[in-house]
Amino acid sequence: MPSPSSNSPGAIVIATLNAKYIHASLGLRYLLANMDVHGGPGLKSQTQLREFVIAHPPLLIVEQLLALNPKIIGLGVYIWNVVETTQVVQLLKALRPDIKVILGGPEVSFETDSQEICRLADHVITGWGDVSFPRLCRALLDGPPPLMKVIAGEQPALEAIALPYEEYTAEDLAKRLLYVEASRGCPFKCEFCLSSLDKTAWAFDLDAFMGEMEALYQRGARNFKFVDRTFNLKVDFSVRILQFFLDRMKADAPDLFIHFEVVPDSLHDRLKELIAQFPAGTLQFEVGIQSFNPEVQQRISRKQDNIKTAENLRWLVTQSQAHVHADLIFGLPGETLGSFAEGFDRLYDLAPHEIQFGILKRLRGTPITRHTADYAMVYEPQTPYTILQNSTVDFITMQRMKRFARYWDMVVNSGRFSAALRLLLAPGSAFDHFLNFSDWLWLTTGKTHEFAYEKLIDLMHAYLMLQRALPREQVNAALLADYLASGARGKPQCLAGALMNNAANSKAILTQRTQRNERQARHLSLKLEA
Numbered sequence: 454m455p456s457p458s459s460n461s462p463g464a465i466v467i468a469t470l471n472a473k474y475i476h477a478s479l480g481l482r483y484l485l486a487n488m489d490v491h492g493g494p495g496l497k498s499q500t501q502l503r504e505f506v507i508a509h510p511p512l513l514i515v516e517q518l519l520a521l522n523p524k525i526i527g528l529g530v531y532i533w534n535v536v537e538t539t540q541v542v543q544l545l546k547a548l549r550p551d552i553k554v555i556l557g558g559p560e561v562s563f564e565t566d567s568q569e570i571c572r573l574a575d576h577v578i579t580g581w582g583d584v585s586f587p588r589l590c591r592a593l594l595d596g597p598p599p600l601m602k603v604i605a606g607e608q609p610a611l612e613a614i615a616l617p618y619e620e621y622t623a624e625d626l627a628k629r630l631l632y633v634e635a636s637r638g639c640p641f642k643c644e645f646c647l648s649s650l651d652k653t654a655w656a657f658d659l660d661a662f663m664g665e666m667e668a669l670y671q672r673g674a675r676n677f678k679f680v681d682r683t684f685n686l687k688v689d690f691s692v693r694i695l696q697f698f699l700d701r702m703k704a705d706a707p708d709l710f711i712h713f714e715v716v717p718d719s720l721h722d723r724l725k726e727l728i729a730q731f732p733a734g735t736l737q738f739e740v741g742i743q744s745f746n747p748e749v750q751q752r753i754s755r756k757q758d759n760i761k762t763a764e765n766l767r768w769l770v771t772q773s774q775a776h777v778h779a780d781l782i783f784g785l786p787g788e789t790l791g792s793f794a795e796g797f798d799r800l801y802d803l804a805p806h807e808i809q810f811g812i813l814k815r816l817r818g819t820p821i822t823r824h825t826a827d828y829a830m831v832y833e834p835q836t837p838y839t840i841l842q843n844s845t846v847d848f849i850t851m852q853r854m855k856r857f858a859r860y861w862d863m864v865v866n867s868g869r870f871s872a873a874l875r876l877l878l879a880p881g882s883a884f885d886h887f888l889n890f891s892d893w894l895w896l897t898t899g900k901t902h903e904f905a906y907e908k909l910i911d912l913m914h915a916y917l918m919l920q921r922a923l924p925r926e927q928v929n930a931a932l933l934a935d936y937l938a939s940g941a942r943g944k945p946q947c948l949a950g951a952l953m954n955n956a957a958n959s960k961a962i963l964t965q966r967t968q969r970n971e972r973q974a975r976h977l978s979l980k981l982e983a
């Protein structure tokens with residue numbers, strides 16, 4: 454929890470509840486950077502930024518906010534914090550109804566009429582807050598008071614927005630992911646995604662942006678996460694950004710780490726040339742595949758050349774050292790279990806380092822709702838509004854797939870079972886094998902969380918031996934290799950014998966090595982004496 458500074462004179466507090474401490478809020482830093490620029494001189498010095506995480510109790514958050522004694526509290530509301538932020542606003546309004554509460558962020562930018570949190574607040578700014586929030590604060594402090602409760606956020610040319618990177622503190626630089634954006638918006642129209650509502654992608658002035666990256670770098674920043682929706686569209690921009698990081702990495706910062714979201718079907722040769730030069734562990738790409746099914750792609754207005762996508766993905770995995778995460782979504786209208794399995798196996802064969810397997814969510818404001826009636830889409834009414842069933846996937850199957858997604862993360866994406874996975878996911882369809890394993894794991898344990906690694910090894914052993922009837926030596930060897938590589942210390946029961954043999958073997962090898970070393974030392978000393 455941030456420590457309260459109750460004697461601070463700030464009239465305005467901007468705050469949000471991040472998903473976890475490691476995520477620093479870029480949106481709030483934009484608001485802070487633009488207070489004077491768009492609200493007039495003197496506003497920024499009256500503004501304080503406070504960040505919490507969703508695990509913090511709302512009562513303590515309110516206590517911290519009220520200790521700052523503000524006149525205005527601005528809160529950033531997102532899908533991950535709307536439940537907790539609603540409780541915060543309820544408490545604030547009960548304790549201090551005189552404080553003006555202003556909301557902003559993607560979750561309250563749409564369907565404001567139907568949200569309790571919007572009913573409780575004094576004002577809601579939809580869309581971008583960089584200009585409209587400072588202006589509203591000025592109006593609330595100095596008048597004339599605004600007439601509207603819900604205000605459409607002004608969207609100026611990006612040059613009119615002050616860049617926020619100076620607002621990252623030394624602690625942010627040292628301990629948190631630094632979100633940065635070279636462009637805003639997306640030209641594509643994938644209907645499940647909020648960015649589909651943007652008309653296009655707008656680029657920040659590249660010289661100014663690179664200047665800010667240099668300043669962050671000089672202050673010691675090493676961990677950059679680009680939030681650009683389509684990093685690789687403007688090749689000249691992407692080349693300059695990649696070159697910037699590559700130069701510094703080669704010069705004196707091998708510990709740099711950069712993350713980009715890329716569209717998979719366009720990877721220019723100039724980009725490939727640069728990407729290939731990044732050493733292992735420095736570059737990460739999140740590649741949105743979402744679906745390989747052309748009918749589904751068309752239905753949700755996602756334009757994607759599947760052949761080029763596959764080629765580029767293969768290139769990234771085989772010709773570069775970038776860590777590649779590929780995203781897939783289950784539950785899209787018209788997708789069946791069979792068609793999804795085909796796409797999954799196609800992606801699995803391309804061997805990205807992780808398949809991030811998400812279940813469709815109905816984000817407020819997204820045009821995916823146009824399929825609700827035709828495809829009998831039923832979503833959870835609470836956040837995160839996950840799909841429960843549709844006309845091609847019933848509720849039971851959807852539940853199975855949610856568990857599949859969870860177990861996939863735990864077993865495959867965790868990277869702790871590489872040898873065992875070669876047994877588990879072959880031969881034939883990796884999807885079918887994992888679905889069977891997932892069903893069995895659920896039936897056997899009734900749990901999707903809180904598996905100790907040792908317990909998982911025992912479960913995997915039981916499955917491979919009893920359900921897949923694989924030879925014991927093969928299963929033991931694979932799990933032993935995974936266990937030893939993991940560095941874990943607990944003792945899985947299934948490996949007790951193998952571990953004892955291994956210890957005995959290691960001891961024998963060690964003894965042999967020691968005897969050899971002693972012989973060598975004796976031999977050397979004899980040679981020296983001679």
Ligand code: B12
Binds near residue numbers: 483647680
């Ligand atoms: C970083 C990020 C995360 C981080 C969390 C960051 C954090 N602070 O904790 C992580 C990786 C954990 C995450 C997870 C998820 N995320 Co996310 N994430 C983002 C991302 C990539 C960047 C956010 C950002 O910094 N944007 C740049 C800033 C400048 O924009 P902004 O935050 O929108 O802020 C502007 C306005 O919203 C407004 N504003 C913001 N705060 C305030 C406050 C006030 C008072 C006012 C007036 C205005 C205002 O002004 C700002 C400047 O114009 C966005 C996509 C994107 N590029 O924006 C998605 C996005 C926010 N995520 C989204 C989603 C759906 C998810 C997931 C559900 C994904 C999933 N399938 O699991 C999960 C949920 C996590 C959970 N625990 O439940 C959706 C949000 C939908 C929503 N209604 O909130 C987005 C928009 C992606 C999308 N295009 O669909 N996410």
Ligand code: SF4
Binds near residue numbers: 642682683
């Ligand atoms: S999914 Fe990606 S490409 Fe499609 S609209 Fe969203 S950000 Fe753009």
